[in-house]
Amino acid sequence: MKQSVLVLGNSDSGLYDFRKEVLMALMQEGYEVHVSVPDTGYLEKIKKLGCICHETVMERRGMNPLKDGKLLLFYRKLLKTIHPAAVLTYTIKPNIYGGVACRLAKVPYLVNITGLGTTLEHDGPLQKLIVLLYRTGMSGAGCVFFQNEQNLAFMRQKGCLKKRTKTRVISGSGVNLEEHPPMPYPKEDTVRFVSVMRIMKDKGIEELLEAARRIHEKHPETVFELLGAYEEETQARYEPMIEDLQSKGIMRYYGYRDDMPEFYRHCQAVIHPSYHEGMSNVLQEAAATARPVIASDINGCREIFENGVSGLAFLPKNADSLTETIERFLLLAPEERAEMGRQARAYVEAHFDRRQVVTAYLETLGSLIGATRC
Template sequence: MPVYNSKDQHRHGDMRMKILVLSNYANGLFLFRKEVLQAFQRQGYETVISVPYDENCRKLEDMGFLVLPTEFERRGSNPVHDFKLFLKYMKLLKEQRPDVVLTYTIKPNLYGGLACRIKRIPYFVNITGLGTAVEKQGLMGRALIAFYRVAVQKAACVFFQNEGNKQFMLEHGVGKKRNRLLPGSGVNLQEHPYESYPCEDEGIIFLAVLRIMKDKGIEEYLTAAQQIGKEFPESRFYLAGEYEQESKKDYEPWIQRLSDEGKLKYFGHIDNVPEVMAKSHVIVHPSYHEGLSNVLLEAAACGRPVLASDVPGCRETLQNGLSGLTFPAKDARGLTQAMKTILSYSKSDRQEMGIRGREYVEEVFDRQKVIGIYLEEIGKSL
């Protein structure tokens, strides 16, 4: 559905319609939403991005987007710092005067959403995951849910990425006015083509791509790698992803020890994840909670069987027993057993699981579907 026409142009004189995007991480926008941003460009929108500045911002600038550095603590909970972020967003809205605002991740959703509500600017909130505090439902979690109710009450639409998150938030009064389920961020099927299943003569490679922190299941992966490595010494284990600064001291010595022993190959942060996936045989994702796992979507697009924790945001990405296997979250023994099960299959079984995974994402998770939903909803708001 087109969202820019002569009526829009008349309403704004010669000025183009402007979309402001608020997020907490430039690389996430580049990797998983650049096609959405490019679609806005094609529709005639001026697209401006507000995000904490890092080296990844250059990728977005090279695509022709104006990037406005907006510094804040992605995971801190200092109320003074967070109030300053709210004031930054209020100032940004006054200066940029956007026609529509899109928010991603918790702090932009909350403080950006509240600022848009006060300024009476149409805004769309994307709940990409509930986060640890909300999942635990303690005092902080209840406070965040209450804040969410206020911040998104006037949103033009609240997007959810899995049915579990959607039902949880609706039960707590968040997003009841207008909401819609997205197939996550989808996957670019051209950028992530099917890759031939690799030879297994030198052993089966398990790969985990995750931020190195407890809630992504790093402890379970390392524990399972140690156990499987003892019982199936021909198996190999890869790990790609950057440390979260607050937990680096907990996991760096463990990862270094396994690397020194030759039981684990640690890549650190890499930009060539598809290339490493193509050389691997099984992708493992032991996360405790997700909006919808891009790692699992890209693994399936590549044609690799997956092992995933049985939580919302992971289980939707596979057909259990057909394109992969699930196991209980926070359960190293369950993950170890899932690894043993997939090792017991034949090479042709594993290859067939990967083919089925590719067919499934083609049917359900094509990123073009996500783009269509955004354009449709923004068109309604204008």
């Protein structure tokens, strides 16, 4: 009988887009792979890979004790049904409640910190609650994966990790270099900048909109293209601002899209003004397509490019700095921009090949399951 591995996450699209190679590698290793995520339209794609899927009801945001309690009970029942050899968890609620369920059932598990998230980035009662829950959820983990050193240091400083807990820093989710090949640099007169983000304050939307307004006023040949869904609680604030820029020809808003490479193909650079990241998938994919990146000088962004060589960094939460940095980019000759894109591709090839990340998971999982057998 095949041993099974259970993967817990909060997003079917995120799991498919950034971790399908992990799922496929597990199956190639001979494991029966079970996946527990909410269904937002990608579950069928995950099934077609060969995984057994368990649709999961989960409130991604918010801390409703009743709903979160039901999620914990769902995970406990799932563990009793599947009897996995090990569990792999991603994102906050699967990490916490999946971790607690595994610890109670004495099932080995690996935790992935894919970023701290808005709640943990800001001091307050909710941060203290999440920290307490993380201490509980990760206390029995066989290993905790981090995407950057700063997130690891934060969790250590908050006491979320026991001294004996193994940790490993990996290159985020990595990028599939075959699915995101280098593209010829565009020669159009219109200078297109692309940003891909959830429309929320902590992703830097306010700084982006202000910089776009200023830049277009001085450089009418520029267009800012924005991809990503609104957050329900802030749509009323940001939708009118974006529509105003659209009406003036400054910005084009496309909503959520799953064909981002087509936008990268026609752009001169990708702008990412985030306040905090685990390890930005947007920047990894953009750089893989040989596009320069203009990004916040923060952990989770700065590791993905060489400032002045394959991209340009600016101060986070600072519209002036972003505007000045875009101005610097526009002063570059077209060939200099193209060379910056070529360097971006070379850098991610060397440091962010997704195959390296997959190997790290397989090595750690194999050691964990092997130790459990002994």
